[in-house]
Amino acid sequence: MAPQTGGRDLPPPQPISHWRNLYWWIAIAGGAALVVWGAAFFPERRRDAPRAAAKQEREAFLAIGFSRVSERDPVAIPADAFRREIAELDDAGFHAVGPADVEAFVHDGAPLPARPIVLTFDEARRETLDIADAALRDHDFRGVVFVQVEPLEQGNLQYVSWHRLTQLVASGRWEVGLSACWPNGVEKALDLITLSDSIRHGRELLEERSGAHVTAVDCVRPLDELPATDKAWARVARAASFTVGFLKAPPGANYRTDPALGLRRVRVTRDWLDRKLVPVLEASLPRREPYQDDFSRPEPSPAWMIDHGKMDVQSSSLRIAAAPDEDGAMVFLGGTERWRDAEATVEVASPPEGQFWLYLRRGGQASHVRLGISEGRVLLQRSTAGGGTRQFGSMPLPDGKVELTLRVVGSRAIAKVDGRILGDRPLAVPEELATGGVAIAVWDEDSAKASARVLKFAARPMFERAAIVPASPAESEWRALREQAPELTTVSPRYFRWENGAGSTAPRDTSLEIFAHYQHWRLLPAVRIAGALADPERRALAAEVSRWAADPAFHGINLILDGGEANEWTAWLERVRGSLAQDGKRLAITWVGARGPRNSTTSDFFLPASGETGLEIASAEPEGAGRGP
Amino acid sequence: MRVPARALLLALLISIGCRDARPPVERPRLAAWVVDWNDALLRDALGVVRDHHEVLSQIDLFRFRLTTEGDAVATRPLTALHRRLVDTARAYGLSVVATVVNDTVGGDGKIVELKDAALVETILRDDTRRVRLARRLAAVARDEGLDGIDLDFEGVTGSHQDRFLDFVSELAGALHADGKRLIVTVAPPPVGTAGKPPPTSTDALADLAALVDEVRVMAYHHHHPTSAPGPSAPVEWLDAVVDRSRAAMPAEKLSIALYAGGWEWRNGRREQLTSSEAVSLAKNLEAMLEWSENADAVHFHVDGAKGGIEVWYEDACSLVRKIERVRRAGIRTVALWHLGKQDPELFSALRAGRCERPTTRP
Numbered sequence: 001m002a003p004q005t006g007g008r009d010l011p012p013p014q015p016i017s018h019w020r021n022l023y024w025w026i027a028i029a030g031g032a033a034l035v036v037w038g039a040a041f042f043p044e045r046r047r048d049a050p051r052a053a054a055k056q057e058r059e060a061f062l063a064i065g066f067s068r069v070s071e072r073d074p075v076a077i078p079a080d081a082f083r084r085e086i087a088e089l090d091d092a093g094f095h096a097v098g099p100a101d102v103e104a105f106v107h108d109g110a111p112l113p114a115r116p117i118v119l120t121f122d123e124a125r126r127e128t129l130d131i132a133d134a135a136l137r138d139h140d141f142r143g144v145v146f147v148q149v150e151p152l153e154q155g156n157l158q159y160v161s162w163h164r165l166t167q168l169v170a171s172g173r174w175e176v177g178l179s180a181c182w183p184n185g186v187e188k189a190l191d192l193i194t195l196s197d198s199i200r201h202g203r204e205l206l207e208e209r210s211g212a213h214v215t216a217v218d219c220v221r222p223l224d225e226l227p228a229t230d231k232a233w234a235r236v237a238r239a240a241s242f243t244v245g246f247l248k249a250p251p252g253a254n255y256r257t258d259p260a261l262g263l264r265r266v267r268v269t270r271d272w273l274d275r276k277l278v279p280v281l282e283a284s285l286p287r288r289e290p291y292q293d294d295f296s297r298p299e300p301s302p303a304w305m306i307d308h309g310k311m312d313v314q315s316s317s318l319r320i321a322a323a324p325d326e327d328g329a330m331v332f333l334g335g336t337e338r339w340r341d342a343e344a345t346v347e348v349a350s351p352p353e354g355q356f357w358l359y360l361r362r363g364g365q366a367s368h369v370r371l372g373i374s375e376g377r378v379l380l381q382r383s384t385a386g387g388g389t390r391q392f393g394s395m396p397l398p399d400g401k402v403e404l405t406l407r408v409v410g411s412r413a414i415a416k417v418d419g420r421i422l423g424d425r426p427l428a429v430p431e432e433l434a435t436g437g438v439a440i441a442v443w444d445e446d447s448a449k450a451s452a453r454v455l456k457f458a459a460r461p462m463f464e465r466a467a468i469v470p471a472s473p474a475e476s477e478w479r480a481l482r483e484q485a486p487e488l489t490t491v492s493p494r495y496f497r498w499e500n501g502a503g504s505t506a507p508r509d510t511s512l513e514i515f516a517h518y519q520h521w522r523l524l525p526a527v528r529i530a531g532a533l534a535d536p537e538r539r540a541l542a543a544e545v546s547r548w549a550a551d552p553a554f555h556g557i558n559l560i561l562d563g564g565e566a567n568e569w570t571a572w573l574e575r576v577r578g579s580l581a582q583d584g585k586r587l588a589i590t591w592v593g594a595r596g597p598r599n600s601t602t603s604d605f606f607l608p609a610s611g612e613t614g615l616e617i618a619s620a621e622p623e624g625a626g627r628g629p
Numbered sequence: 630m631r632v633p634a635r636a637l638l639l640a641l642l643i644s645i646g647c648r649d650a651r652p653p654v655e656r657p658r659l660a661a662w663v664v665d666w667n668d669a670l671l672r673d674a675l676g677v678v679r680d681h682h683e684v685l686s687q688i689d690l691f692r693f694r695l696t697t698e699g700d701a702v703a704t705r706p707l708t709a710l711h712r713r714l715v716d717t718a719r720a721y722g723l724s725v726v727a728t729v730v731n732d733t734v735g736g737d738g739k740i741v742e743l744k745d746a747a748l749v750e751t752i753l754r755d756d757t758r759r760v761r762l763a764r765r766l767a768a769v770a771r772d773e774g775l776d777g778i779d780l781d782f783e784g785v786t787g788s789h790q791d792r793f794l795d796f797v798s799e800l801a802g803a804l805h806a807d808g809k810r811l812i813v814t815v816a817p818p819p820v821g822t823a824g825k826p827p828p829t830s831t832d833a834l835a836d837l838a839a840l841v842d843e844v845r846v847m848a849y850h851h852h853h854p855t856s857a858p859g860p861s862a863p864v865e866w867l868d869a870v871v872d873r874s875r876a877a878m879p880a881e882k883l884s885i886a887l888y889a890g891g892w893e894w895r896n897g898r899r900e901q902l903t904s905s906e907a908v909s910l911a912k913n914l915e916a917m918l919e920w921s922e923n924a925d926a927v928h929f930h931v932d933g934a935k936g937g938i939e940v941w942y943e944d945a946c947s948l949v950r951k952i953e954r955v956r957r958a959g960i961r962t963v964a965l966w967h968l969g970k971q972d973p974e975l976f977s978a979l980r981a982g983r984c985e986r987p988t989t990r991p
Contacts, residue, residue, distance in 0.1 A: 192839035193878060200805060232839070235794055239801035239840035578755070 056111035059338075060253035060286045061097065063118035063246060063265040064277075065146075065218075069128045077270055079131045085268075085277045086135045089117065092278045096141035098175040099216035103243045106260040115285065120144045120218065120246070120265055123179065124152060124160050129168065136173050146179040146218040146246075149205050162209045169212045177216030178202045178242070192232055200240035217242040218265065222249065234261040251284045251305060255338050276302075287335030290460035293318070305332045307439070314453070317349060320442055321451035328354070328443035328450050332362075333459055336438040341489075341620075343407040344438050344459040348373065350402045352452035354444025360408045361429070361436035368436060369429055371406040371415045371422075373397055378404065380415045380422055384432055393423030401455060410464045410489025412520040428520040463621035466490035466558065466590065466605050468526050470613070471506035477615045481515075484617065490588065490605075491516045492558040494612070495525040496548055501537050503544045513553055524558040524588050528612060542576050549585045556586030560610065562593060590618045657956055659979070660687035660884070662728060662967035663714065671710045674968040675717060681976035682721035688714070689779045689812075691967065693729035693769065697741060699752040701729055701765050707773075726812060728779040729766060746784030753785070753792035760799060767803035777810030777842070784827065794836050801840045810842040814886065817846050818873040820866055831877040838878035845964055846874045848955075849888035858894040858939040860924030862887060867925075867951065871958045884962035885955045890970030891927075891942020896935045904972040907942035914938065925950050945974040946984035 070076035095113035102118060104110035121132055124147045136143050145168070151159045160168070168174040180199045199217060206214050217237050237245050238261060249264030258264075266284075268277060279302040293301055295318045300311050304318070309329020311320045320329045336342070339361070346358050350373070357372035366383050373379070376397050383389040398418055405416040412426040438459050444450035467484060469477055471493050481491075493512055497504045516523045527545060549557045557580070561569060577587040590605040605618035663674040678685065690711070693701045718725050733745040742748070752758045766778050780800065785793050801811045815837065819828035829846075837844050848870045852859030867885075874883055891907040893900045902910065907927070911918055916929035916938075925947045931938040943951075948971070952963050965971065978984040 192835070193882065196839040231791070231794070232836070235798035235836075236839050238798040239805065241802045241806035243802070578757070582754075 055114035057114050057116050058109070058111050058256070060255045061102065061105065061112055061116035061118065062094075062253055062281055062284055063102075063120060063263060064281070065120040065122060065246075065248075065265045065267045066128070066132070067122045067267065067269070068125055069121075069131045071127070071131070073127075075270070076128075077268070082131060083135045083138075086119075086139055086141065088276075088278045089281075090139040090141065092282065094278075094281070096136070096143070098142050098144055099177060099244050100175065102254075102263070103215055103260075106244065106256060106258075106263075109256065117281070118144060118265075120146060120177075122146060122218075122220070123148055124165060125158055126160050126164070129160055129164075133168060133171070133173065137171075142173050142175070144175045144177055144216065146177045146216070147206055147210075148179045149202050149209075152209070153205075165210050169210055175216070176206060176210050176212050176214055177218055177246075178206055178214060179218050179220070181219035181221050192236055196236040196239060199237065199242070203240055203242065215241070215243045216245065217261075218246045220248055222247065230259070230262060234259060237261045251280055251334070252337060253284050253286055253335065255286075257338075283334035285335050286338065287333070288461065290458065291333060292456075292458045294456050295454070303334050305334045306330075307332055309442070309450075317453040317455050318457070319451060319453050320440065321353075322442065322444065322448045324448050326448065327445060328441060330439055330441035333438040336459070338435045339438060339461055340435045341409040341462040341464055342438065342459060343405065343409075343462055345403060345405040345457070346440060346454055347401055347403045347456040349453040349455055350397060350400060351376070352442060352450075354442055354446075354450035356452040357441045357443070358404050358406055359437070359439040359441065360406050360413070361433045362439050363433070363436040367433060369406065369408050369413045369427070369433060371404050373402070373404075378402070378417050378422065380406075380413070380427060382413070382427060382429065382433070384430060386432075387430075392427040395422055403456075407462070409462050411522055412489060414486060425518060426520050463619050464489040464605070465620070466492055466524070466588070466618045468492045468494065468558070468560070468590065468607070468610075468616045468618060469512070470615075471495050472509045473512060473615070480615045484615075485519055488519070488521060488617075490522045490524055490558070491519075492524050492526040492588075492590070494528060496527040496557075497530065498527060498533075498541055498544065499530040501540065503541075503548070505548075522555040522586065522588075523553060524556050524586065525554055526558045526560050526590070528560045538572050542572070542579065545576055545587075546579055546583070549580055549587075550583065554585070556580055556588065558588040558590055558605070560590045560592060560607075562591075658686035658884075658962040659684055659952070660689055660724075660962060660964040661685060662689045662691050662965065664691045664967050664969070665704055665711065668708075668710055670969045671708075671714055675710070675714045677968050677976060678714065678718050678721065678723065681980065682718075682723060684976055684979045685721075685723055686962075687724040687726065687776075688718050688968075689964070690715075690725065690727045691730065692727040693766075694732045694734050694740070695729075695745065695748060695752075697733055697735060697748065699748065699755070699758045699762060701762060701769060702734060724776040724810075726777040726779050726810065727769065727773065727775050728781050728814070730781040731783060744783040746782075746786065749782050749785050749793075750789045753789050753796055759792070759796050763796060763799040763803055766800055767807065767809070770804060770809045771807055775809065777812060778804060779812040779814055779845070781814040783814075783816065786827070787830070787833075790833055790836075794840065797837060798840050801842075811840075812843040812845055812884075813837050813841050814845040814847060817848055817870040818877070820869040820873060821851075831873055834874055834877035838882045842882070843884050843962065844874070844878060844882055845884045845886050845962075846870060847886045847966070849886065849966065852892070852941065854892070854899040858892070858941065860921060860926040860928070860941045861892065861943065862926070862951065863921075863924040864951070864954065865923065867954065868958075871955055871960060875958060875960070880959040881961065883960055884964055885960050886964040886966055887943070887948060887951055887955075888970070889943055889948060889965045889967065889972075889975070891940055893938065893940045894936070895938045896933070901970075902940065902942060903970045904942050904944055904975075907940050908944075910938075910940060916940075925954075943972070945972040945978040948972070948975055949978045949984045952979070 066077060068076035069079055069082045071079045094115045094117045096119050097112055097116045101112055105112050119141060121128060121143055124145050132143055152162055169176060180202055203214050244263060245261035246263045246265035248267050251266050252264055254263045283302040295313050295316050298313060300313055300318060307330040309320060309326060310323050311318060311331050320331055322329050342360055344358055344360060348356055352373055355372060355374040357370045359368045359370045362368040366385050369382050371380050377394050378397055379391055380393040381389055381391050395417060403418050407414045408429055411429050413429050414426050415422040442450040442452045465488050467481055467488050495506050495508060513523060545557055580587045588605060590607050592607045592610045605620055607616060607618040610616060665671050692704055694704060696702050715725050731745050731749045732743050733741040733748050735741045752762060770778050797813060804811045815829040817828060818831050818834060834844055848867050849861045851862055851866050871885060890904055891902040893902050911929050914931045916931050918927055918929050921928060926941055927944050927947060928941040955963050
């Protein structure tokens, strides 16, 4: 049967255009190839979108340093391992930042992307930089190379040429810094002058040769050598126009308030890579969530960092013990170095060998609040650099395992033993113990005998809470205040009010002030500001606030402000805060209704709404604020 | 013919090479402060720069003071005369720096206090104000096209030295980033009785030298307004100041400032004099001028009530000899406080490299 063509139901036959089809197929194939290969041609563009959406970090950043990376050198970090670690850093959400970002962060408070890390490289070895550059390009990371100028000036072939360095800088992936250090035994005068001249000339030469603006200097000496030389080193580096400086240091984060010319750079060595870089770095990030550990894994969590001594997991417990020839051991909970207000609970298999201690706000050898076990008793102690160690409570050690809880919030500490409060009143914590890490330690005068087994551990950051109360509380408000007492750090009686350009004062309640003193609360009388405030009026208010705060019974003033107007107040508040600080007084701000500026967390409280009556609880944790009973 | 030509070329190259290998001979440097308190002083400075630029290397415009808020403020608005002076100095290859002194001015522009150490200490204690002032001075140097800043904060006590060093390092860093220089002018190290302002310890001199380009030690006013009459810089004292300062830092970092004028003690009052005023006074009083070998200075005394009148001053000869003395100690830079005070013959004498001893009567 012949095909039916040209019937009434069918369209007339059309000639087939084979060439046009071919063009279409070529175009489609070309487009597909562009999509597939384009990413390879333009790798830098791949990750722009997700990185732009990253969260911001305002508190801390990490810096790590690689010495040599090589395909062949047996003592260098193997190239494959390096590439793997860089990929894992990327997968873990770290964002590489450079000295310019760090400078803006440290000096001006500019935020960094989430999980910021400075990837640095010692010297400027040719092979290291070739391998590193390829890896950084693949992951849209940036690096910093700290250059020793002499080998490059001498044309040493192990190092990149100045031309190659200029190319790397021009790629936008690299920034350069100067590698320089103080010599052994530098004390004063002529050594420092020589050092100062040499680093300044080094910077000028590096800028001239590389065409880059050089602001970072790196010294391979350990951070703990710095104290003897710190001010002199920082000053000569600053005078040579360096704005950020790194020193070799054990794992830990750099916080915004750290000295900009004494930042820690954790050096990554070959043996480090066996332990995996990312978990160690993650443990160094500021810890903002509660931590719990029942030691059910065969190895200690990377969150635990050894200061000295040794630790391991045995029978679902963490055993810390002195190493041979040492008289103790100490391990830190990583990321807690700048914790301010916190609670930690530890369950210890009793009794330990020697002394056992749980530390909060540990800032150094002689700066801490600690709860521990010694010679059959549980002790609560406080130690400051100038005041020595003082004991504030003790009780017999219960039999069997014991649970110790230590809470330090604001200017007071509370200790519990198996849930029972130790002592009859909170321990006063002086301002000099404002921040510090969480640690556990053992010690015994017979070396190498000290040890303890920790069965459970929990720690959590806390937030200050202020009770805003009437100038003369009624009986019900007194009752509520007593109930809230263990949770409070500050009490703010409504003594003062600013309205129509003038201040007014309510009668004071002496019994409230005595109670606040007994509880080691800060007494920060509230100043309520009614209505809008014109500029000239602010000057008068500032003077009045200073006058009110001057009363020796007060630790400062708590200004109650509308959070919605936070930006209007910022500059004025900073001036008032600075003025009061010169007199040793504190200015706290309670933002009502909305979040205020979050760049000054130490003295800010938040209150969702204020009825200006009764007892109200304001919290430093915005979400936790609420109206009291 | 080709061989001698090559030999000649080789000889030429060797001679060029040898010449280049010699270290460059650096000229001694003489800096002078220029005060702009009135146009006459500026015009006088302009004349000195124009006529004697060969012996000068730098002028230091005494140009900035502090407000009570701790900000830097110019002594007076920049005039055409200022610009002419700066342009002339530059045309002759002189460096131009601005001095900032801790004299405080109020809101009306009038001086509230001279050498206000308390204000400086307040600024140093306040991190924000301290950093802001450092940035402001660096911006001034940048905006006015200066070669650097001369920081003359006097009277800061030892307890604030640490913060002062912080400030100096911040200012130095900001200036060095722009390729500018920082000079810090300080009181001399302790030698004999304390002068005014309080002395700078040798440790402090060393600390400063590590941060700045030049530490300028004010080697004058050993006898000062509140002391008994005497020379501003007796040579034994000057030598000791130079030696102690020199021990704290390399010679190339150190400069010595000398006073170019004189002091008159009269009836319990003390006043500064220019060298010319001292000569005129001696003429009027028909006083006999005496040359003190120990002081390398000129003086005269007229009997009268309350101790009469006594004048000590530097003339061209005394300053030429002192400058030479300082340079023999290895110090390359000498500074003069200030143009207008000096003997009119000073720069001619410096250019000639010699001076005539003064006659006993003007």
